Amino acid sequence: MTEDGDRYDIDNQNIVSGNGHVDTQIGVYSVYHDATIYTVDKGDRPERKQEVALAYLTGGVPRHAEELLAELVFNGDPSTERAYYYVLSVLSERGFADLTSRLVSGIRDARKICDSLPQDRWKQALHVVWQILDHVRSDDGGASFAAVGAFGRLPAERQDEITTHLAMLVDGLVEQQLNAERKHEVGAERFSRDRVLRARLFFEPDPAEPVRYQPRMLLGETGDRRPVIVGGLLALVSFIGLFFGPVTFSLVAGVLLVVAGCAVLGRYGIEHTAHLLNVALRRDTEKAENEPAGPTAVDKLVDRCFREARPEYAAEWSRYAAGYRTRLKQRFNAQLRFDDPDQVKKHKWLLDWHARRVAVQWPHHDRYGQPEPTAPGGARLWQAAGVLVAVAGVLLLLFGAQRWQAIPLLVGGWFAVPGLVEVVAAGRAALLPLKEANEVFDEEMAEFDRWRRELRDRPTDSEMARWLALDKAHLKAEALRAGNITERDLVSHVVINQWKPGGRLGRVHHGPPRYTDYKVTVILLTTHGVRASQGYLDFLTGEIKDTSWDTFGYDRIASASLRVQEKAAYKRPGKVRNRLFTLRLLNNHEIITVDERLDIEDDTKAADESELERLAAATSGMDAALPVLEAVAHQGSAWITLERDRRTLWSRTWST
Template sequence: MTAAPAAAANTATGSAFVGVQATTVHGGVHIYVPESNDPAEIFRVGVQCLRGGMPDQARKYIREAVLAGHVTSRSCFLLVISLLSGRTLRTLPKGDLDLLRYVREQSAAQAADEWTEATRAIAHLLDSLAGQELDPNVTIKEFGKLGGTQRHLVIQHLEMFWSGPLQDWTWREVLRVAADGQTSRERLDRVWKFFQPVPAGPRVREARTPEIGVRHRAEAGGGAIVTAGTVGYLAFLASSTSAQVAAVALLALLGGGVLAAWTGLEWRFRVQRRQALDERHRRYRRSGTSGEVFAGPVDRMFRRYFAKYVPRGADLSEWIAGTWAIRMALRDEVVELYRESRVKPEQVAWLIRFLVSEVNGQWRRGTLRSEREALRVPPATRIGCALGALTAAAAWFALAGPAVVERPLAAVAALLGSAVGAAAAVPGWSRIVLERRRFRAEAADAARKYDARRQAHLRWKAKLEDRPNDHEMAFWLDCDRKMLMGEALRHYRLAPHSVVAHAFLEAPGRYYKRARVRNGPWRYTRYELLIFLLTADGVRQMSVQLDLAKATFHDRGRLNYRYDAVTAVEVSEADDGEKTFRLTLMNGDPIEAAVTGPATASEETQEDPRQVTEISLDAAGLHNTLHVLEGIAAEGKEWIGHERRREEAGLDKLADAVRGMADADGK
């Protein structure tokens, strides 16, 4: 396949349309943070960084641990791996060559085991590459004897050092492992959970404390005493005329008053509760506007989920219109409950989905207005209240007539006193009874809602229990990279040994969500992956959009160009910390990819945003990619010859640094 002419134009990648939908930081996870200054703990974190695809961080921690005295056969092996991982011979600094000499001495002092065997195998490989004396079949056989863990680490991290037939064998192994691992560990069912934040706990509006003042208690108590006293006095006066009539009237007054009070309070309670419910539904958008940091995303989530979860058989416009007031009331409640705390909108998404599902179920069952309908005043209550009031009024007049005849002035005074007492007692006692009933009703309603939300919260947490860790995310992403490499080799019909060098570039895809663990790199739901295959004829470039959750490639793009067509390679940084890779071809538009999103960090973890960006660049492999492409831009096709000579010189130095490991007998 021939290279494209130098004047060939190319277009920028789709990263120009990148947009962040959500950001999650799992701040309670400490796999990349040493919890003490103990060398063993620092070494553990270094190993975790190596597994997480961050060789720069791994080198830092493992080097520190070994130099602090944590020297074992395993630590020596992993230090060698970390020093060589993701590097070319040209990028290996002299200080690390000196460190390899130190490791050589320390490794020779370790008892022979699978780790020392693996270290000696690496040394033997590098020594033989420098002398060009090794039969590749011997090396293949030697690495085939290593344990699975050691062999996988060597193949994964030393891919820059394979060449010729050995490179073909290595890539067959790499692609076999990638094909087996790409969808392993239930990836398709678990990846999406990594991007879910820890859900905020369930909350409900607490029942409002009964608002009963001293004035209400005084009115109720004083009015009741005055009323009871004056009515009793009227009954006494009326008994002078006819004791039997007075007794019946008094009993009728008491019975009618109790019936009227009981049914009247029930009537009033239902009316007030219904009015409060209607008012709550009318009180939309008072708990914040859609432009607020918290209220805005919550508002959008409510709109999205109500549009997404339409009851089966329902018309969308009818559903949206019919639930508009309820949606606004629920939205206000969520904003009111969580806005003033350190809760992110994404952490209440589970609650919003649950609330929408409840409304959906009520719609399907035809009970959407059941709460309001349940508060309708029954006819029996209305009739009972009217009957009780009429009975009490009739009995009151029955007592008043004989009393006025018996003692006019005293009876009139008693009548006025009973009226004044009743006017004070009825509102006072109504306030006390209704407020207590309201509180009990609201408390019961809050308890019911809390229990339902708590169950929903527990179900969601249980669903997230098998959330993948960062190591699994790194492993799956590495498998995707290797599968893309295999696809590119097949498409361009290239044997691995015909590829002089290769480089990967990872960038956030279109409309992604992102998440990370503390001090870990950003992981994205969608990636733009670019691979550059450098051959004797030129550069073969392939780009894809990776859906990480589905492990699928989309929107493939391919481009071929000569080495002398590359005019510039650069990484620019925006004010918000976003870094953009740009490769410019002669007379062509630049190839661009935003290799990191905005440099934000979690307030809870108090991390430096710039450090987070550097960690993400380390995991994305940008440093090695820049080294390769910048060499091409500076030297053109001559880069191949120059690089080979530099590698030969570097191999001699590297082989000298590790020479002796291969012959160490162990102790």
């Protein structure tokens, strides 16, 4: 339990920037999908308008759905299905105080239209909705039995729709009766359709195909090659001159020793020098041309991917993966436009794969994850042995075979052999990164094909909305259970979900934002007082963490304030208007704070950005919560009586 001083900050502020579509928010890694499920034009066929309306209704934006369905039902294209969903859209996210006589009249007209059409499953479902509303209105036990029984005979999909959209109207007892008849168990159903495996795919952008990487070759400037060339010519002429004269055993033995020594020296000298050059390449941290001095979008994404891939208990992970991170940053800063976030995000799958690839090797080093390659064993000793053998051969030629050409041969070889070794080693050092890059590219293409196949199972926006609705229902049920609150004591409730800092955003065109992490506040208004609980929802796994709660009586509420503030927009001109609601207790502590953005004054971007704000507010539960919280704050415990009076007034309106 929290103390009165604890504060529930319900902040629905989403400052966004972008041209034509919203894909970047403060602190939010966002993904934008080009689906058209929320796109409709005036000239579209009725079937298309119905499809978009149902997407809005399922997606948690009932007011948009209500507008489209009203046009279909009352303007010449009615059907039992459209009438059923129109009634649900009107009732969704509304309490008794929100159901005006105009809305009730629209519901009744839709039912009359439905009654005039042939009997089918949609007409039956609307009849069940009507029975439930009649039961709520009359509070008749017989009507309750009939309504609940009819509800139990509906398919599971219709049951889920009705309980979701009538949540603000039915009281705790009726809700308990309906839940007892549901074919889907909320606690289990919220993990249905492989949610744990599929939900994360919604927040992944469509992948870009990998590009074969050409490693940079910064081996430094080569020195003056004239001594090498002159030395090589001198050694060659001297070697040929050895054979002008009698052929003796000392001559043959000396030549063989010189050739063998040079061969050993070249063999291991090339290997060792190639290793040193390869190390120099891997240590290269020179930035690409025109790359900014500060961290780029590539740098930040690489670091994020490696943080997320960090193995458990890997205290040395950052140091272990430092070399690999550096090379990935160099590669993708060179390959991509590091100032284009969209282009960078499309390669996130590839950076994730590289990070997982290194993590699999923890704590065992591999040739890709290792900061530097291992030096060849014994190369220096073999080089020394080669020098000694070659010198021994030169001495044998000079003193045994009496060949003075051995002296210029030694001098020329001293300059020629190291230069030749360096040239050959540089070629090998250049081929090794290319070979590794080609091997990695083949693996990247295989992963690209696999990842595209996996993304075909990406959940739809409707599935995301359904999982979130089930999560909210589960959190409400858990709050009731934890508070030992009976259904008869529950008068009303609100559930508010908002983005948790650090979470990622996913959104389809014109659709509401979805997040990987939510902060969820459940406020239960009972006959005895208020219980407010808050927790953090990991949407990808459905896990709820760090739950806290507070209870207080209506008489402890001191005041409520609602004011409009102007705030400067983030990193661009213009101002943002916010509606700030605060509920304060007698001890002057702010127990609940709601910060909701209203609009934006920058007309050039208002269309897309204000749309996102409206959709975020609608799907967060803010629109439904604010009127209830204001009424509770101003009226105290008298709110319960007034709420029942509103129900009575609505009942009369319903009956007329």
